[in-house]
Structures are given as structure tokens and as C-alpha cells.
Amino acid sequence: MQSQTRIPPPRSSGASLADWRPDRASPQPIYAQIAGYFRAKITGGDWPEGMKLPPQRELARQLGVNRSTVVAALGQLAELGLIEGRQGGGTRVAGKEDPPWTAGSWNDYVEEGTHYPNLPAIQAINRLEFQPELLRLGTGEPAPELLPGEEMRSILAELAREELPLPYEEPLGSLRLRRAVSAELGRIGIRAEPSSILILSGALQGIQLVSLGLLPKGAAVLLEKPSYLYSIHSFQSAGVKLHGLPMDKRGLVTEGLEDLAARAKAAVLYTIPSFHNPTGILMDAERRRELMERAAALGLPVLEDGAYQDLWLDAPPPLPLKALDGKGQVLHLGTLSKSASPGLRIGWVAGPEQVIRRLADIKMQTDYGASSLSQLAAAKWLEDGGHKRHTDALRLALRRRRDLMLELLERHFTELAEWSKPAGGFYVWLRLNKPLPLPKLFRAALAEGLLLNTGDLYDRADARHLRLSYAYASPSGLEQGIFKLAELVRRMDRLF
Amino acid sequence: MQSQTRIPPPRSSGASLADWRPDRASPQPIYAQIAGYFRAKITGGDWPEGMKLPPQRELARQLGVNRSTVVAALGQLAELGLIEGRQGGGTRVAGKEDPPWTAGSWNDYVEEGTHYPNLPAIQAINRLEFQPELLRLGTGEPAPELLPGEEMRSILAELAREELPLPYEEPLGSLRLRRAVSAELGRIGIRAEPSSILILSGALQGIQLVSLGLLPKGAAVLLEKPSYLYSIHSFQSAGVKLHGLPMDKRGLVTEGLEDLAARAKAAVLYTIPSFHNPTGILMDAERRRELMERAAALGLPVLEDGAYQDLWLDAPPPLPLKALDGKGQVLHLGTLSKSASPGLRIGWVAGPEQVIRRLADIKMQTDYGASSLSQLAAAKWLEDGGHKRHTDALRLALRRRRDLMLELLERHFTELAEWSKPAGGFYVWLRLNKPLPLPKLFRAALAEGLLLNTGDLYDRADARHLRLSYAYASPSGLEQGIFKLAELVRRMDRLF
Known part of the structure; x- marks a missing residue:
């Protein structure tokens, strides 16, 4: 049974830079700031030996700098022997080759423990939900503007x-x-x-x-x-x-x-x-x-x-x-x-x-x-x-959004899927007419700025459903999102 | 090793009445109110078959009524067949004799689960800490008046x-x-x-x-x-x-x-x-x-x-x-x-x-x-x-309380125990000159209104230590409490 299989956590999803950016007001060159920050991370043990760094292009995007700046910073770190590139293996924190983690530190325990990690897709959703530019079509909470x-x-x-x-x-x-x-x-x-x-x-x-x-x-x-x-x-x-x-x-x-x-x-x-x-x-x-x-x-x-x-x-x-x-x-x-x-x-x-x-x-x-x-x-x-007052008001707002969602589905999905009208809660459980590789659909949607909750999160064998939520996205977001999603499903339908 | 032994939870510590009291303004007699409340608890399944009720004296104390009122209420419940008395076994919710819990309800699972229950003494402390009349000599938190x-x-x-x-x-x-x-x-x-x-x-x-x-x-x-x-x-x-x-x-x-x-x-x-x-x-x-x-x-x-x-x-x-x-x-x-x-x-x-x-x-x-x-x-x-401002001020207050505690120990405990001056934190680790049955000391202290954290909570084999805290009790509480405690230890020293 799928629920009893232990899912290994994703192996080093790489350094998170979410909270650090070079300071453009500083007299220190940007590339040197980056090198300095990375050096501190490595020598301080936060980034253990063998840890993979994101690709240069990705680093440049995350740091908001040119790729050439990243290349300069990495060059300095490589000279210091702190990182090393490998054929086809990207750039890694230098050190022991195998095992990839520092022996005898907390990093060794990341894959131990009796509690299973979240599904990789759930981990991704938990992180991605904090990227404001994404349109969240499956989120199980009311939109901020609906909160009191x-x-x-x-x-x-x-x-x-x-x-x-x-x-x-x-x-x-x-x-x-x-x-x-x-x-x-x-x-x-x-x-x-x-x-x-x-x-x-x-x-x-x-x-x-x-x-x-x-x-x-x-x-x-x-x-x-x-x-x-x-x-x-x-x-x-x-x-x-x-x-x-x-x-x-x-x-x-x-x-x-x-x-x-x-x-x-x-x-x-x-x-x-x-x-x-x-x-x-x-x-x-x-x-x-x-x-x-x-x-x-x-x-x-x-x-x-x-x-x-x-x-x-x-x-x-x-x-x-x-x-x-x-x-x-x-x-x-x-x-x-x-x-x-x-x-x-x-x-x-x-x-x-x-x-x-x-x-x-x-x-x-x-x-x-x-x-x-x-x-x-x-x-x-x-x-x-x-x-009580708030819940009454929230119901009105959710009802409007649900009706809009149903109207949009009617407009874009009649040939693609089936659904029922929910009498409450947040969700429409969309059943696609043709099974699709849902993890692929998830990634393709993400590339277009849509965050989906696919059916396989709720039944590992599922290849036909999406949990759509009318609670989170704004009405105009829903209009755009459902339209884009229909396009995407149509495109994938032709591929698979 | 003691830490690996599974400790069974205390078997039914009895009904908790903490939140309910008869309404003296109601036209319904007090005994009938009590009987009605108990009946609802029993027929609603909150108090399962076989559950032991506290002794009449204890019930009377908790409810703030005379014992005769309790006797009248229990009499009514017994007539309805909802409770039954047993020779030497106190009063229990009526029903199957063995096993004492309703089969097939959540009550059956109270002793299951992989997570160990708290030590009985810790459970007692967690509950008793909310009885305002107790003098808490071991509590590991700052007194409310020291909080900002x-x-x-x-x-x-x-x-x-x-x-x-x-x-x-x-x-x-x-x-x-x-x-x-x-x-x-x-x-x-x-x-x-x-x-x-x-x-x-x-x-x-x-x-x-x-x-x-x-x-x-x-x-x-x-x-x-x-x-x-x-x-x-x-x-x-x-x-x-x-x-x-x-x-x-x-x-x-x-x-x-x-x-x-x-x-x-x-x-x-x-x-x-x-x-x-x-x-x-x-x-x-x-x-x-x-x-x-x-x-x-x-x-x-x-x-x-x-x-x-x-x-x-x-x-x-x-x-x-x-x-x-x-x-x-x-x-x-x-x-x-x-x-x-x-x-x-x-x-x-x-x-x-x-x-x-x-x-x-x-x-x-x-x-x-x-x-x-x-x-x-x-x-x-x-x-x-x-x-920062608060921690600075808290330090001053704690230092005064620590010094008072040390002075009081000097006055009352020189013949009874040893201790060191703590350079920070909340605790004096008092070492009794003579080992004592600490669970007995805990109960004897409780009977005198003192709540203690005894050493066996922190090392199961310990029979010599008390964790005294100067952070919680007021200065006058400390004076009273340490004096009473010394009396108690002296009394028990003679007994054991």
C-alpha cells in the first residue's frame, strides 16, 4: 500500500539563499560579497561538504545579479578550495567525496528519524506558497483579504x-x-x-x-x-x-x-x-x-x-x-x-x-x-x-467565488473534465476525462506561474484529479488561472 | 535503565470537576443539580463505565458543598443504576465489571499509543500548578509579577x-x-x-x-x-x-x-x-x-x-x-x-x-x-x-530572590542539607544529608500546601535532592515555604 512506503527526502535541495542579497550600497564589489557570504556558510558548517550548489543561472536569478558576477564569485571560492565543479555533477562544496555529508555532524541525521518527511510535492508547495507571484489554484485557506x-x-x-x-x-x-x-x-x-x-x-x-x-x-x-x-x-x-x-x-x-x-x-x-x-x-x-x-x-x-x-x-x-x-x-x-x-x-x-x-x-x-x-x-x-459575524460574511464571499469558479469551469473545462458543485468548504474536485502524469502537470503549471494541488497528493495512485480551491485566488486570478490551466491540460492531453 | 521502562499512566484519576460548580442562584436543589451534571457526564460517555469517582469527602470539597449533599446526589444516581458502590473500591460508574472501560470507544485507547505519559508526579504538578493557594517552591518559570x-x-x-x-x-x-x-x-x-x-x-x-x-x-x-x-x-x-x-x-x-x-x-x-x-x-x-x-x-x-x-x-x-x-x-x-x-x-x-x-x-x-x-x-x-531592558531588570529581581533563598537555607537547612550558590538561572539543587522517600515527601508537602519538584523527577534513583526555585514564589512565600519545608524534612528524617 502506498501509504506504508517510506519516501526518502529529496537529497540536498541545495543552498537556500532566500534571505540574503548582496548590498548594492556597500563599497565591496558584489562578487566579493557573494564569495564572502558563501565562504561563511561553508566554513561555518551550514553548507556541509558535498552539498550541491544551485546552477549558476539559478544563483544569478536568486541573487538578482548577472551570471558573470556569480561566475567571478564561484571562481574565487574554487581558488580557495572551498568548492569544486564536477563533470555533469554541478558545483559542490569541496571535501570528502563519499559520503556527501560531513561524518559526525547533524547533517548525517537528515535522513534518519522515525517521522516521514512530507511528500516532495508538499514540501515544494509549502515553500512555494510564499512566492507572491504565483497564482495559487489549490490553496486550502481563505485569501488574506477574506480574513478579519x-x-x-x-x-x-x-x-x-x-x-x-x-x-x-x-x-x-x-x-x-x-x-x-x-x-x-x-x-x-x-x-x-x-x-x-x-x-x-x-x-x-x-x-x-x-x-x-x-x-x-x-x-x-x-x-x-x-x-x-x-x-x-x-x-x-x-x-x-x-x-x-x-x-x-x-x-x-x-x-x-x-x-x-x-x-x-x-x-x-x-x-x-x-x-x-x-x-x-x-x-x-x-x-x-x-x-x-x-x-x-x-x-x-x-x-x-x-x-x-x-x-x-x-x-x-x-x-x-x-x-x-x-x-x-x-x-x-x-x-x-x-x-x-x-x-x-x-x-x-x-x-x-x-x-x-x-x-x-x-x-x-x-x-x-x-x-x-x-x-x-x-x-x-x-x-x-x-x-459568527465574520463567518456569515465569509460565506457570502466564498459563495460568489465558488459560483465564479463553476462558471469558469463551464466555460473552459466542459470538454476536458467533470466536477460537482460543492455545497460548502473550499474545493472543487476536478476529474479529468483523460488520465495525465500529474507530477508533470504540476511542474508544467509551475513554469507558467500556477501552483496546483494535484490528486496524487490525496491518493498516490490518482492520475485524474485536481483539487481546485476558490478560497484563495482573487476573482481575476481565478479567471486567468482556470483559463491557463485549461490550455495546459489540453496541451498535455495531446502529449500523453 | 529506568528511562526505558514504560510507566503505565495512573489508572483513572477520577472525574475532573474543576470547571463545574452548582449554581446557588438556581431554583433546582443543589443535590439535584449535581445528580443532573453527573448523569449527563455518564450517559454522554464522558465518564465511561467502570470509572472511579473521587471519595465523597473529596467531591464535597471540590464542589464546595456539604458531604450530605453529595450523598443525596449519589443516592439518586445509584437508584438510576448509573453508579455503584463496591466494598473498599469506592464508587464507580456502573456497567460491565471487567474490563473497566467501554469496549470499542476511545476510552479503550487511553493506555495505548507510543508516546509515554508524563510521570505521575509531573502530571500532578502540571495540574496542581493551577491551584492558586499552593506555594510553588520548585516551579521553573518566573513569577507572574516578574513578567513584562x-x-x-x-x-x-x-x-x-x-x-x-x-x-x-x-x-x-x-x-x-x-x-x-x-x-x-x-x-x-x-x-x-x-x-x-x-x-x-x-x-x-x-x-x-x-x-x-x-x-x-x-x-x-x-x-x-x-x-x-x-x-x-x-x-x-x-x-x-x-x-x-x-x-x-x-x-x-x-x-x-x-x-x-x-x-x-x-x-x-x-x-x-x-x-x-x-x-x-x-x-x-x-x-x-x-x-x-x-x-x-x-x-x-x-x-x-x-x-x-x-x-x-x-x-x-x-x-x-x-x-x-x-x-x-x-x-x-x-x-x-x-x-x-x-x-x-x-x-x-x-x-x-x-x-x-x-x-x-x-x-x-x-x-x-x-x-x-x-x-x-x-x-x-x-x-x-x-x-534586553526586561532581562536586565529580571536579573536584578532574580538576584534578590536568590540571595533571599540562600539566606533562608542558611537559617533553616544548615543541619539538614548542602547546596551551592547558583550563578544564574532559577534553581538551587538542595542535597539532603539523609536520603528520604521523595514521593512521600512530595505528598506530605502537598498536604501542607507546598508544591515541590523532587530530585527523582530528574534522576529516577535519586532520594536526596530537591530542585528549589527562587523564580516563582514571592519573597514572603519563600520565607514561609522554606521554613515549613525544613520542619517537614526534620519530621521525616526522624521517621525514616
Whole structure:
């Protein structure tokens, strides 16, 4: 199964120059500044022996200088014996030839460790998302202009007049925030006392804590396939196996759940019932009831990811699974990242008290709690009704963007792909009529300034889907982007 | 070796009532309110079958009611068949007798998971620290009145006028903060570009990321014994073994390092050279040089915990190990938690770029970065010189408290124990003249309102030490506390 294969990290992606540029105001020649900077990096051990430098052209681009300047700088370094060129092998930091890393330094451990690296494409996306010139067609967060900057500033201004929680917070997180979350959960039908809630540094941390704290090594997790969870490695790194369940338009297919659970010796089931990531599918009320009945009969605990629960666009979704749970069968994850602020890093998990306490204990060993400043801002945000007002407004904006996306797809993709109208969340799950080598499509799109989230991130075998997001790109960006993407798909369709 | 033994978590420490109290203004009788609350907890699955309730006396205390009221409430629940009393076994949530947990719910997994629970005493301390009436004699954080509440409030007021970083930050953390940290590190002799720095959600997270991301399963870590690291389980939970090195007054003893490293097949060395936790020992300059030479010769990477580096009281400490490192041999951990604000949860790790990138990648899978609000506040705090001004003032206050602590020990402990004067940090490592059962001392102290950090938390075999902190308790608290503690030790000395 693809999820169990260890993926080696990319071997030395080369020096990162992102933060350094030569100083044009300095009396020192530019090439000498570059040589000096590189020398410090090499002799200081930051760039270990054997590390490959980017090609000259690339260095010139990154540093914003002519290639001849780079050549002069590298020439000086080669004279000092600090770098060496190799036939066909580019330029490397000089030294031992094999192994390429300094023995006995931290660099030797870059490929060790039990936690898997991110997929290379995810690593690239995580880095590339900070290149402002790229058009991001798959990003799973609201555009900056859709975030409540103004309102958060006034919350900060109010906090500036309050007692600040500068010391550590208690293990479960700020009681004030847990009370606010408890009220918030009450609004979507979930009864959870503050003592049954753990504040997380983002909902993703909940998955990490469950994998470290609750699941025995080698346990099996059932989940929708495709799933967001295939794109990260928290479960797999903890030695947990993933077993995908098929989906239909009503959510994950519960037919045959008993068989697969028995065959996989499943420990738990992970699901995103509302506006599933990446497919956008909404599990209907009947399916939810069925799932809960079957899970209860099987004794299969459920981890419900409610990240998008609030982001319905046409009508509120059915009650979350946790609201149907009378037996401590469900852990429910929620977050502020998809609506108010990804950067606040505030999420929560609600469930049986002793389970929550176990997770809190691991959290204390992991990061000693979430930022108290973020917790305080989040509490105020929820208490003052700012969250509800903002979510209502965000829905309107997302609905407009979704409708625009659907219109654009209608215009450019009718012959190329199929899709459904999502009833909430951020995503259209585009199914190409013809399979394509998605990693190639990713790179080709990147060359044209488009950043894509391709289907293989969510199901390694997939060669047909793109996760398109209408949440991030601006309306004019969407127009351009979908047009360009259609061109690209047409071109590749002819090639493959 | 004690660190490799799996410690079972305490079996159901009972219901937590911390957040709920009966409403005296309600027309419903108090006993009925209690019964109603308990019923909801039980039927909702929060309190699983078989879970033990606290003794009636304890419940009455926690709820602030008479014991007879508790008896009435429990009587009602017993009539409903929701709880049952057992001879000598206290009161439990009714249901299956054996196993005590609901089969097939999350509660079954509380003792599973690969990450070890905190030591029971650490769990207790983590909870008890939020009981304001306790006198905390061992707490490793500055007292709230020593934290810069006023200054942080003005930083928030300024932030309220700026563009807020509500979206996600880049994988290494905010560039602005990394620049400020880079400058800060420069002041203690460490050259680290922003691209060699990863912002952490507290320095503790660095240890977690190193254990998950860099160390192969079964790797061995050398460290001082005793060490703070024995009190948490990040390394051990990742399957890493700890091997203690002896210390003397000049820091960890490097004599014989080669032998132990070879015998243990050590992968890395973890050390707190400046104002070691828990002993307060400062590694001198010569020892640092020796350690670095030996580590380099051995090819042994070093994880330097610099949490207390800045908190010198008499004279600045020698250069950190990272400043002596020319080969990417050292990863350096720093934090704002010990000076400015534990609650901000901001730390950093500096080291070779590709190692930092690997850690950043795991961090993205763990919590998707630290709070951007905290990062922004921290950047401003460092940039504006607030940190330096505050640390200078904090030093004065800590010096006064240390001197008071030493005076009090002189007065009450000369016949009972030995200690050294710490040159920085928070701790006096008190060595009792007679070994004592420290867990008993912990409980006896708790009964008198004193919260202690006993030596067995930092070296399981220890029966002689207490980590006393002058950073947290107020001067009058210290006076009372040290006096009471001496009484207690004298009493126990006679018993054991």
C-alpha cells in the first residue's frame, strides 16, 4: 500500500539563499560579497561538504545579479578550495567525496528519524506558497483579504487594556477559551463541557496527538480515499497503517465497513463528513446515522474532522457525528484556521474526559500548550460574536467565488473534465476525462506561474484529479488561472 | 535503565470537576443539580463505565458543598443504576465489571499509543500548578509579577495599528522574527543567518522535532544526569535511549566521554551548559572547549539547550557551545519562555541549514507553524530592545530572590542539607544529608500546601535532592515555604 512506503527526502535541495542579497550600497564589489557570504556558510558548517550548489543561472536569478558576477564569485571560492565543479555533477562544496555529508555532524541525521518527511510535492508547495507571484489554484485557506484583519486589530487593542496571560496556561488550555469553544460547539449540536475540550495549536496537532498518544504501533486507521490525511504523515510516521474506503456523492460508503474493519483489524475511523478535503463531498444525514450505528456496533471509535463544518454555502450541514454520539465514540476536531485565521494556530478536540486528559498530557510534553496570546484573542473573538459575524460574511464571499469558479469551469473545462458543485468548504474536485502524469502537470503549471494541488497528493495512485480551491485566488486570478490551466491540460492531453 | 521502562499512566484519576460548580442562584436543589451534571457526564460517555469517582469527602470539597449533599446526589444516581458502590473500591460508574472501560470507544485507547505519559508526579504538578493557594517552591518559570505585562500590552497596542499576519507563516517561521532572533544570537556570539533558524512553539518542541525527525529508533543520547530531560519523555517515546553522564562543579564530566559514547553507540549529546536544570551548574569555558573538541573528534553532534543562557546573575556565562562550533556540530535551542513570557510559546533552534529544513518539514506536519500573533509580538519585543531592558531588570529581581533563598537555607537547612550558590538561572539543587522517600515527601508537602519538584523527577534513583526555585514564589512565600519545608524534612528524617 502506498501509504506504508517510506519516501526518502529529496537529497540536498541545495543552498537556500532566500534571505540574503548582496548590498548594492556597500563599497565591496558584489562578487566579493557573494564569495564572502558563501565562504561563511561553508566554513561555518551550514553548507556541509558535498552539498550541491544551485546552477549558476539559478544563483544569478536568486541573487538578482548577472551570471558573470556569480561566475567571478564561484571562481574565487574554487581558488580557495572551498568548492569544486564536477563533470555533469554541478558545483559542490569541496571535501570528502563519499559520503556527501560531513561524518559526525547533524547533517548525517537528515535522513534518519522515525517521522516521514512530507511528500516532495508538499514540501515544494509549502515553500512555494510564499512566492507572491504565483497564482495559487489549490490553496486550502481563505485569501488574506477574506480574513478579519480589521476585527482582529480591534481585539488586540482591547487586549492591550487587559491582564495578559503571560505565564503558562493549564494543560487543557485557557478555561476562558474552552468555555467559548463549548458554547460554539453547542451551536452545532455538540454538548461538550470545558473539561472535555483540549485546546490545540491547530487541528492538525490533534491528529498528531492521537497518533502518538492513543494508537498502538501498527494499528490500522480507516479513512476516506482520497483524503487530506494521505498528504501528511502523522499517522504513518507513528507506525499506523491507512486503509482507504470508497466514497460516493453521499459521503464515505458504509456498505462493507464491517468486512474491511475486520480484515484491516481497524482501530479507528477518520472522516471529514462535512465538505470533505479534497472532494468537497457532504455526507448526508442518513449516511451519518448509518455510519454511527455501524461504528457503534463494531466498537470502532471515530475521529471526526470538522474543519469545514461551519463553511456551508447553501444550507447548514447535518449535525456533526459527535452530536449523534452517546457513548464517547467520537473525538471531534475543530479549528479557527479555515475561517478566522490560519496564523492564530488555534484548534480544539472534544471527547471523553479521560481521553482528552491523555492527549493533554502528550501535548504538555510536545509544546507545553498553545500560545496564550492566540488563546486569549480566540476567546474574545468567539465571545464577542465576531466569529459568527465574520463567518456569515465569509460565506457570502466564498459563495460568489465558488459560483465564479463553476462558471469558469463551464466555460473552459466542459470538454476536458467533470466536477460537482460543492455545497460548502473550499474545493472543487476536478476529474479529468483523460488520465495525465500529474507530477508533470504540476511542474508544467509551475513554469507558467500556477501552483496546483494535484490528486496524487490525496491518493498516490490518482492520475485524474485536481483539487481546485476558490478560497484563495482573487476573482481575476481565478479567471486567468482556470483559463491557463485549461490550455495546459489540453496541451498535455495531446502529449500523453 | 529506568528511562526505558514504560510507566503505565495512573489508572483513572477520577472525574475532573474543576470547571463545574452548582449554581446557588438556581431554583433546582443543589443535590439535584449535581445528580443532573453527573448523569449527563455518564450517559454522554464522558465518564465511561467502570470509572472511579473521587471519595465523597473529596467531591464535597471540590464542589464546595456539604458531604450530605453529595450523598443525596449519589443516592439518586445509584437508584438510576448509573453508579455503584463496591466494598473498599469506592464508587464507580456502573456497567460491565471487567474490563473497566467501554469496549470499542476511545476510552479503550487511553493506555495505548507510543508516546509515554508524563510521570505521575509531573502530571500532578502540571495540574496542581493551577491551584492558586499552593506555594510553588520548585516551579521553573518566573513569577507572574516578574513578567513584562505592561510592556507586552503596549506591544499589542502597537500591533493593533499594523497589518496582522493572519494567514499561515512560512515553514521556518516569520522572517521578521528570524531576523530578530539572528541579531539576538549574534549578541551571545552565535552567527546564524535567518535561513539557519527555525521558530518553535517553545524550545521543548525542538526536542520533540529532533527525536521524531533526526534520530533513528533505538539511537542513544548522552546527557547530564540528573537532567530536566529525564522528567519528560520526548526522546524515550521516540524509542531513543538515554545514557547519563556525571557532573561536577564545572559542568558535565568529559573524562571518559569516548568510552561511554562507544559503549552506548551514542548518536548525539544533549546538554544544558548554562545554569543547568535542575542543578544550576554553569559549565566553565575550559570545559566547554574540551567538550567541543572531544565531540568533534568523536563525530558526536551536540544539542545545546540554551534556555537559561541569558539569565546570569553575577557575570555573563562563557560563550555558548554553538559559538565554538565551526562544523555544524551543534544545534542550539533558545526560548523566550524563561524570561519574557512562557505563554507566548516562542522558541528557536539554530543549526545547519539542511537540518533546520528537515525539522521545519516535520514541524509543518505537527502543528503547521507557531502562532503568527506570538511570532509578531516576539519580533517586536526583540527588535525594540524591550527584551534586553526586561532581562536586565529580571536579573536584578532574580538576584534578590536568590540571595533571599540562600539566606533562608542558611537559617533553616544548615543541619539538614548542602547546596551551592547558583550563578544564574532559577534553581538551587538542595542535597539532603539523609536520603528520604521523595514521593512521600512530595505528598506530605502537598498536604501542607507546598508544591515541590523532587530530585527523582530528574534522576529516577535519586532520594536526596530537591530542585528549589527562587523564580516563582514571592519573597514572603519563600520565607514561609522554606521554613515549613525544613520542619517537614526534620519530621521525616526522624521517621525514616
